Amino acid sequence: MCWALERAMQQEGYQAKAAYRGPEGLRLIQKDDPSLVILDLKMPEMGGLEVLKHALEINPKLPVIILTAYGTIETAIEAMKMGAVDYISKPFDLDELKLIVKQNLVVCQLETEVNFLRSQLTEKYNNMIGKSQAFQEVLHLIEKVSKTNVNVLITGESGTGKELVATAIHQNSLRQDGPFVPINCAALPEHLLESELFGHEKGAFTGAHTRKIGRFELADNGTIFLDEIGELPLNMQVKMLRVLQEKSFERVGGTKTLSVDVRVIAATNRQLDKAIQEGDFREDLYYRLNVMPINIPPLRERQEDIPLLVEHIMEKLKPHYCIKRISPGVLELFKRYKWPGNIREMENVLERACIICQGEEILPEYLPCDIRGARAESEEDLILNFPDEGVSLEQVEKQLLIKALKKSSGNQSKAAELLGITRSTFLYRCQKHDILKN
Ligand SMILES: Nc1ncnc2c1ncn2[C@@H]1O[C@H](COP(=O)(O)OP(=O)(O)OP(=O)(O)O)[C@@H](O)[C@H]1O
Ligand SMILES: [Mg+2]
Numbered sequence: 266m267c268w269a270l271e272r273a274m275q276q277e278g279y280q281a282k283a284a285y286r287g288p289e290g291l292r293l294i295q296k297d298d299p300s301l302v303i304l305d306l307k308m309p310e311m312g313g314l315e316v317l318k319h320a321l322e323i324n325p326k327l328p329v330i331i332l333t334a335y336g337t338i339e340t341a342i343e344a345m346k347m348g349a350v351d352y353i354s355k356p357f358d359l360d361e362l363k364l365i366v367k368q369n370l371v372v373c374q375l376e377t378e379v380n381f382l383r384s385q386l387t388e389k390y391n392n393m394i395g396k397s398q399a400f401q402e403v404l405h406l407i408e409k410v411s412k413t414n415v416n417v418l419i420t421g422e423s424g425t426g427k428e429l430v431a432t433a434i435h436q437n438s439l440r441q442d443g444p445f446v447p448i449n450c451a452a453l454p455e456h457l458l459e460s461e462l463f464g465h466e467k468g469a470f471t472g473a474h475t476r477k478i479g480r481f482e483l484a485d486n487g488t489i490f491l492d493e494i495g496e497l498p499l500n501m502q503v504k505m506l507r508v509l510q511e512k513s514f515e516r517v518g519g520t521k522t523l524s525v526d527v528r529v530i531a532a533t534n535r536q537l538d539k540a541i542q543e544g545d546f547r548e549d550l551y552y553r554l555n556v557m558p559i560n561i562p563p564l565r566e567r568q569e570d571i572p573l574l575v576e577h578i579m580e581k582l583k584p585h586y587c588i589k590r591i592s593p594g595v596l597e598l599f600k601r602y603k604w605p606g607n608i609r610e611m612e613n614v615l616e617r618a619c620i621i622c623q624g625e626e627i628l629p630e631y632l633p634c635d636i637r638g639a640r641a642e643s644e645e646d647l648i649l650n651f652p653d654e655g656v657s658l659e660q661v662e663k664q665l666l667i668k669a670l671k672k673s674s675g676n677q678s679k680a681a682e683l684l685g686i687t688r689s690t691f692l693y694r695c696q697k698h699d700i701l702k703n
Pocket of ligand 1: 395422428534608
């Protein structure tokens with residue numbers, strides 16, 4: 266029967282191998298890592314239950330289908346308790362066995378797929394880069410609020426990762442299988458924003474040809490992300506307050522009150538307390554939103570994260586460009602620069618450098634003036650106090666050129682003389698470092 270089954274399975278297109286005794290089967294399982302095993306309970310040498318036990322020790326996820334003789338159903342059930350996925354009693358119909366095999370392989374494949382997708386999600390969460398104390402605190406808060414349903418207000422300068430944090434909270438929450446619905450409150454004029462948020466009925470206003478479902482309805486059982494909440498017009502703030510308080514609203518032009526189960530995460534780069542003082546933002550709405558505040562510190566306050574972020578961004582860029590490295594000088598400049606646009610700005614700067622870079626290494630000359638200028642403050646200590654992370658000859662050369670120019674009050678011939686080079690060499694080098702343009 267073993268031989269016949271092997272043939273039958275091969276005819277189905279599987280790479281089937283037969284083993285006639287338990288130990289032989291276990292060796293095959295060890296060696297070939299099969300996707301599925303069909304196992305008889307009654308065998309010489311080693312009984313099926315024992316083989317099952319060892320097989321699952323080798324691979325706990327291995328689907329094992331038990332063949333059992335009529336009248337020994339109890340043993341088959343015991344095998345299932347031990348971790349077998351299914352059983353079929355002899356004499357069996359071959360088509361039935363084929364079906365059971367196929368179904369179990371599909372289940373297995375789906376499980377692998379789900380696990381893979383899950384791991385990608387968690388990777389995404391872990392993909393938030395940062396080892397600084399300040400950023401670790403943010404991660405800690407994300408983890409804490411994820412398990413709750415409270416409203417969260419994320420604040421931070423432009424490009425600090427507010428949307429990334431909002432997504433991470435949703436993906437780690439009990440609502441992860443529900444929708445994550447973002448809406449930018451600054452992107453639409455007031456009347457459109459209202460129907461975008463709450464939907465509208467057919468004929469509610471000129472141009473409303475059909476009924477529209479709003480974002481709050483779409484986010485039912487999930488999370489709505491109200492981006493740039495600080496730009497919400499006062500009129501809409503009143504309506505928003507009601508939704509937050511009662512979790513219910515009407516579509517524009519509608520009378521039916523709709524109830525939704527939505528978690529609210531809002532974000533802004535405005536200082537809302539100031540906006541409140543200026544009369545631009547309702548205090549009651551602020552307190553509703555700000556149950557759990559998360560402030561993302563700007564990049565310049567967590568400089569230790571800069572090398573990690575550069576590495577992370579470069580990993581994403583490398584497949585598209587022929588860049589292999591970043592010169593130490595660039596990293597040094599990055600640490601000195603203030604990054605008003607934070608991580609988004611860094612992404613843009615690096616991508617631009619990749620585009621214009623002609624070799625395999627990104628050099629300071631491929632950076633925008635603002636960032637290269639960040640070097641000037643530190644010219645003294647770069648040469649005098651040789652930094653731990655080293656300094657490129659290029660950097661030193663540039664500073665010597667600048668110094669010579671200063672010493673000679675801008676007289677190029679004199680500066681060249683001070684450096685012991687010809688004026689044309691001096692000019693060539695100044696041009697290379699973009700010095701004379703400034
Ligand atoms: N800690 C981080 N690790 C890795 N990437 C990050 C991190 N923080 C932000 N980013 C990246 O920086 C970019 C900007 O992030 P995001 O859009 O979330 O910022 P934002 O605060 O919403 O910006 P804005 O105020 O401009 O809307 C994104 O590409 C994001 O992936
Ligand atoms: Mg954003």
